[in-house]
Amino acid sequence: MNHSLLMAILILAPFVGFLINGARYKKHSGNVAGSIATVAVAISFISAILLVVDLISMPAEGRRIAVSFFEWMAIDKFKVNAGFVVDQISAIMILVITGVGTLIHLFSIGYMHHDKGVAKYFAYLNLFIFNMLLLVLGDSLLVMFVGWEGVGLCSYLLIGFWFTDKEKAAAGMKAFITNRIGDAAFLLGMFVLFITFGTLNFSELNALAPTVAESTWLGALTLGTLFLFIGATGKSAQIPLYVWLPDAMAGPTPVSALIHAATMVTAGVYMIVRLNPLFIMAPNTMMVIAIIGAATAVFAATIGITQNDIKKVLAYSTVSQLGYMFLAVGVGAFGAAMFHLMTHAFFKALMFLGSGSVIHGMHEEQDIRKMGGLKKYMPITHITFVMGWLAIIGTPLFSGFFSKDEILAYAFHSPMGSPILWAAGVVGATLTAFYMTRLMALTFWGKSRVSPDVHPHESSAIMTIPLIILAILSVFAGWIGVPHVIGEHLGHMPNFWEHWLHPMISPIPGWTAIDHTTEWVLMGCSVGLATVSAIVAYQFYVKSPETPKKIAESIKPVYNLVNNKYFVDEAYFGGIINPLINLSKNTWYYIDVNFIDKMTFWAGDLVRGMGSFVRSVQTGNMQQYAMYIGIGVVVALSFVIMR
Amino acid sequence: MNTEFITNIGLTHYLVLAALLFVIGMAGVLVRRNVIVLLMSIELMLNSVNLTFVAFSKYLGILDGHIMVFFVMTIAAAEAAVGLALAVSIFKRFNEVNIRFFEHLKG
Numbered sequence: 034m035n036h037s038l039l040m041a042i043l044i045l046a047p048f049v050g051f052l053i054n055g056a057r058y059k060k061h062s063g064n065v066a067g068s069i070a071t072v073a074v075a076i077s078f079i080s081a082i083l084l085v086v087d088l089i090s091m092p093a094e095g096r097r098i099a100v101s102f103f104e105w106m107a108i109d110k111f112k113v114n115a116g117f118v119v120d121q122i123s124a125i126m127i128l129v130i131t132g133v134g135t136l137i138h139l140f141s142i143g144y145m146h147h148d149k150g151v152a153k154y155f156a157y158l159n160l161f162i163f164n165m166l167l168l169v170l171g172d173s174l175l176v177m178f179v180g181w182e183g184v185g186l187c188s189y190l191l192i193g194f195w196f197t198d199k200e201k202a203a204a205g206m207k208a209f210i211t212n213r214i215g216d217a218a219f220l221l222g223m224f225v226l227f228i229t230f231g232t233l234n235f236s237e238l239n240a241l242a243p244t245v246a247e248s249t250w251l252g253a254l255t256l257g258t259l260f261l262f263i264g265a266t267g268k269s270a271q272i273p274l275y276v277w278l279p280d281a282m283a284g285p286t287p288v289s290a291l292i293h294a295a296t297m298v299t300a301g302v303y304m305i306v307r308l309n310p311l312f313i314m315a316p317n318t319m320m321v322i323a324i325i326g327a328a329t330a331v332f333a334a335t336i337g338i339t340q341n342d343i344k345k346v347l348a349y350s351t352v353s354q355l356g357y358m359f360l361a362v363g364v365g366a367f368g369a370a371m372f373h374l375m376t377h378a379f380f381k382a383l384m385f386l387g388s389g390s391v392i393h394g395m396h397e398e399q400d401i402r403k404m405g406g407l408k409k410y411m412p413i414t415h416i417t418f419v420m421g422w423l424a425i426i427g428t429p430l431f432s433g434f435f436s437k438d439e440i441l442a443y444a445f446h447s448p449m450g451s452p453i454l455w456a457a458g459v460v461g462a463t464l465t466a467f468y469m470t471r472l473m474a475l476t477f478w479g480k481s482r483v484s485p486d487v488h489p490h491e492s493s494a495i496m497t498i499p500l501i502i503l504a505i506l507s508v509f510a511g512w513i514g515v516p517h518v519i520g521e522h523l524g525h526m527p528n529f530w531e532h533w534l535h536p537m538i539s540p541i542p543g544w545t546a547i548d549h550t551t552e553w554v555l556m557g558c559s560v561g562l563a564t565v566s567a568i569v570a571y572q573f574y575v576k577s578p579e580t581p582k583k584i585a586e587s588i589k590p591v592y593n594l595v596n597n598k599y600f601v602d603e604a605y606f607g608g609i610i611n612p613l614i615n616l617s618k619n620t621w622y623y624i625d626v627n628f629i630d631k632m633t634f635w636a637g638d639l640v641r642g643m644g645s646f647v648r649s650v651q652t653g654n655m656q657q658y659a660m661y662i663g664i665g666v667v668v669a670l671s672f673v674i675m676r
Numbered sequence: 677m678n679t680e681f682i683t684n685i686g687l688t689h690y691l692v693l694a695a696l697l698f699v700i701g702m703a704g705v706l707v708r709r710n711v712i713v714l715l716m717s718i719e720l721m722l723n724s725v726n727l728t729f730v731a732f733s734k735y736l737g738i739l740d741g742h743i744m745v746f747f748v749m750t751i752a753a754a755e756a757a758v759g760l761a762l763a764v765s766i767f768k769r770f771n772e773v774n775i776r777f778f779e780h781l782k783g
Contacts, residue, residue, distance in 0.1 A: 653779045656706055663702060 036087070037100040040117055043080040043127065044170065046073045047162040054156035061152040067142035070155035074138050074162055078131035085124045094536060096121060099172060110231060116172035118235070121537045122306055125371060126169040129378045133295045134162050136499035140386050141287040143496035144393055154194060154285065161187035165296050169303060174223050174233040177304065181219065181268065184297045185212045191292065192284040201283035208277040215267015215274055222260030226311075229253040235307055242310035246542065250317055258311055258318040262325075265301025270352050271359055272329045276602055278352055282344040286389030289344060294351050294385050295378035302358040302370050309367045310539045319449050323363025327444075327457035330356030332599075334464035338471065339596040342399050343388045346472050350425070351381055353461060357440055360458060364450035365541035366443035368534045372514045373436035379510050380424040380433055383503035387418040390492045390500065391476060398487065401472065406481030410489040413497045415477050417504035422473050424507040426466040426563050432511030437462060438556050439516055445555055448543040459559050466563035467570045474574035518552045690731035697724035711763045711773040715756060722752045 050073025054066050061069070088096055101116035119127065138158060145151045164187060168180025186209075193205025227233055230241045247254045265271070270278035281293050292298070305312055305322070312318060330353045337349035354377050361370035392399055394411055408415045424433035441462070445455035483489060491497070514530030515523065573581045585592040594600070697720055704717025726745045733741025767773050 655775065655778060660706055663706070 036084070036098050037102070039080045039084050040098070040100040040119070040170075041102070043077050043084065043131075044117065044163065044166050046076040046080070047159040047166070049073060050159035051156050051163060054152045054159065058150070058152040058156055063146045063148070063151040064142065066152035066155045067138070067145070070159050071135060071138040071142065073159055074131055074135045077162065077166070078128075078135050081127040081131045084119050085128060088119055088121075088124055093532075096536065101172075105176075111227070113173055113175050113233065115176065116234075117170040117176070118172040119170065121534050122303070122371065123169045125375055126303055127166065129375055130162065130165050130169065130296050133378055133382050133503070134165075134291060136502055137287045137291040137295075137382065137386065140290075140389065140496050140499040141285075143493050144287055144389050145285060148285075150194070154191075157187055157190045157194070158288070158291070161191070161292060161297070165300075168300055172235055174226070174235070174238075177307075178219065178223065181264075181300065182216065184292070184300065185209065185216065185268070188212070188281070188292050188297055191288040192281045194284055194288070198283075204277075204280040204283035208281050211274050211277040212267045215264045218260045218267070219264025222257050222262075222264060225253055225257035225260060229257060238308065239310040242539075243314050246314050246316050248316065252315075254311060255315045255317050258308070258315045259321065261304065261308070262301075262318060262322055265304055265359075266325065267301075269298050269301030269355050269359070271301070271325050271355065272332060275329060275333065275352050276605065279345055279348040279598075282342070282348050286344065286385060286392055289348070290382045290385030290389065293348065294381040298351065298355055299358070299374045299378065302355070302362060302374050305359075305362045306367045306371055306538075309362075309537075312362070313365055313539045313541065316449065319363050319365065321363075322359050323444075323449065323454055326356045326359025326361070326363050327454050327461070328356070329353065330360060330461035331457050331464065332356075334461050334468065335595055336598050337468040338464065339592065341402050343391060343401050343404075343472065343476060344385070344399060346401070346468060347381070347384055347388060350465065350469065351377075353465060354381065354425070357437065357458065357461065360444055360454060361440040364443050364447040364454065365544075366440060366447065367538045368531055369436065369439040369443055371534060372530055373433075373440055376424065376432035376436045376507070376510050379503055380421040380507040383417060383500060383507050384421040384425070386496070386500055386503065387414050387421060390414040390496055393492055393496070394489045395483070396487055401475040403482055403484060404476045405479050405483065406477070407483075407489055408477045411477075411491045413491060414500065417497075417500040418473065418477065420504040420507050422469050424511075426469055426567055427462055427560060429560060430511070432507055432509070434560070435511035435514050435516065435519075438559060439514070441559055442516070442547060442552055442555055446547045446551065447541055449541060455555070459562060462559050463562045463566045466567040470567040470570035471574050474571060479575040479578065516552070518549050687731055687735045690727060694724040694727040694731070697721075697727065709775045711759070711766060711775055711778075714775060715759045715763070718759075719752060719756065722748055 050070050053069055053073075054061060058066075084098060088098055091097075098119040099116060100118075101114040103115050105113045105115045107113075138155070141155070141158065145154055148154065161184060164180045164183025166180070168177050168184060171177040171180060189205045189209040192208050193202045196202040196205070223233060226238065230238055232238060232241070243254065249255060263274075267274045278293060278298065282289055284293075312322075333349045333352035333356060337346050337353065340346045340349060354373070358370045358373050358377070361367070361373060391404070391407060391411065391414060394407075394414070395404065398404070420431075424431040427434045427437045441455055441458045444450040444458050445452060512526075514528055515526050517528060520526040520528060597603075701717045701720030701722075701724060704720065705714055708714055708717065726748055729741035729745050729748070731741075733739065763773050766777050770777050
């Protein structure tokens with residue numbers, strides 16, 4: 034089939050689904066709406082597969098399907114086409130978005146069937162997929178920005194989906210506003226890049242990238258990429274703009290899986306990988322990205338340990354894993370970042386859907402202190418969750434292991450990395466193993482703490498089938514990117530991933546091949562520490578549940594600090610939001626009400642006063658008018674005569 | 677005493693008379709409050725103008741002034757009809773024909 038037709042189907046199928054469900058959102062029952070939405074995304078998925086198959090059949094150099102539908106705008110030299118590109122990077126993204134998207138839509142049919150606004154929910158979900166496809170397929174920063182804003186909107190709509198609950202509506206607004214801050218920086222970044230390079234098209238920008246690294250802080254490239262990165266911190270929930278993501282758990286759980294784990298939050302990583310020839314030439318930006326990424330990975334993981342809401346734990350875990358991706362990007366390991374992006378999309382979507390299944394089976398209970406021993410009630414959910422757990426803690430040969438260890442190896446060995454970044458990554462991995470094991474232990478293992486009037490039950494097949502598929506992917510997806518050091522012991526298994534992405538990724542300046550012994554040692558360190566920490570967590574939360582309480586008691590100030598998320602929200606309120614509100618109030622009162630308003634009133638009064646003086650001439654007395662006429666004639670005549 | 681001005685009636689006399697009539701009429705319009713008197717004063721002003729026209733016509737020996745006077749008389753007749761009709765309606769409403777009742781029409 035012809036490429037532009039396929040591309041149009043790929044992008045527009047979810048949009049048509051959105052229109053159908055959106056136009057009749059009060060009429061459609063849950064199953065009808067869900068089927069329409071799922072089929073729409075499935076059609077997208079099939080066209081994505083067809084496109085990618087075509088892409089694979091092309092020669093490795095120049096693998097690229099570009100379609101330009103129309104000229105969007107042309108202002109002097111500034112020309113933007115509604116152009117879309119499938120290449121090695123976006124191919125991965127469209128497969129993940131539509132593939133995982135289809136599974137999550139399927140899951141949603143089961144999860145949301147009792148909800149009243151279910152057609153509206155599916156309409157939003159389809160709209161999200163549409164916007165996400167615009168974001169990843171756009172061939173210029175501006176087209177990407179349309180999708181970038183669109184997914185932000187859908188995220189807001191879906192977080193606040195149950196908007197009658199004020200707290201949830203507020204969470205939606207928080208996400209929207211926080212994202213807006215990042216988006217402003219993203220716009221600034223676009224301005225800087227356009228002024229510098231005169232184009233916003235990705236391939237043109239990448240071709241124009243300088244060949245010499247820019248070492249100043251205020252150079253155009255550093256500034257532009259830094260601004261873009263700030264935009265990415267908003268969308269991808271990094272320090273300092275990560276605060277919205279944990280609150281975003283107010284939305285329905287499949288939404289958390291789709292938007293806040295698998296797809297939208299990875300947009301920042303994707304954007305940077307897209308522009309990697311630019312970023313790699315701005316080492317200062319790269320340093321900032323790596324440090325922020327590593328800091329976020331550790332910081333969020335520590336908070337994750339203390340949370341008691343099953344979704345909050347996963348949310349902080351997502352923030353932490355996104356930190357890994359940024360760490361990878363920051364040390365120049367763009368391929369590893371994309372790899373982790375994909376494996377994370379699988380196992381985190383799996384775990385979010387698993388938590389959805391648990392919440393569903395527990396009748397809307399989210400507190401893991403009130404769970405425990407769910408293994409025997411929910412065998413399928415449990416088994417699939419275990420797969421996700423093994424993947425995220427980096428059990429060898431599971432998908433998370435390959436991607437995470439590749440990132441750690443790069444962090445250690447890359448000329449842009451450092452042992453400190455590596456150490457932060459290992460600490461993050463250790464903490465991840467701890468809190469994920471704690472989550473498993475408190476939810477599925479140990480003694481049941483379920484209250485007697487709740488009867489947990491396994492979810493229906495429509496919810497467990499997506500779980501099973503995602504579990505299989507979580508286990509095996511990593512095998513397409515087996516590093517050479519392990520591959521050579523597995524019958525010389527090639528690293529498909531690296532070959533695939535190779536033409537799109539700029540080499541790291543000064544990169545030397547990593548020594549195999551070093552790689553084994555690094556791997557051993559992270560796996561060993563993660564194993565120890567998982568065992569400790571198992572001991573704590575299954576064998577002797579009293580120990581963690583005692584420890585928490587003994588370091589109470591620290592525990593409180595972490596449990597309250599380091600008071601970051603409070604600091605933002607005290608340091609930024611409230612002063613800003615006060616400033617606005619004062620500006621309104623002193624400048625608007627007391628100055629501008631008064632000025633306009635004063636001007637009005639002046640005109641009225643002058644008017645009332647002139648008005649006295651017009652009395653309505655006809656004889657007076659006649660006199661005016663007479664006087665006028667006399668004056669005019671005398672003027673003529675005297676002259 | 678120079679009697680020539682009195683005995684030899686010329687253009688100047690007509691003009692002076694017309695000016696006097698016009699001023700009397702205008703004073704009436706400006707000062708009097710009775711609508712009937714006002715109308716009469718207006719007639720007086722119009723007729724003073726007529727007089728000027730005719731005088732000039734005779735003096736210059738052309739007929740234009742005469743023709744203009746016919747027009748003015750027609751208009752004066754029409755105006756008197758309308759004005760008197762208004763006066764009658766005012767009188768019916770207020771039992772008086774004072775000009776101040778017209779001021780009630782002020783919007």
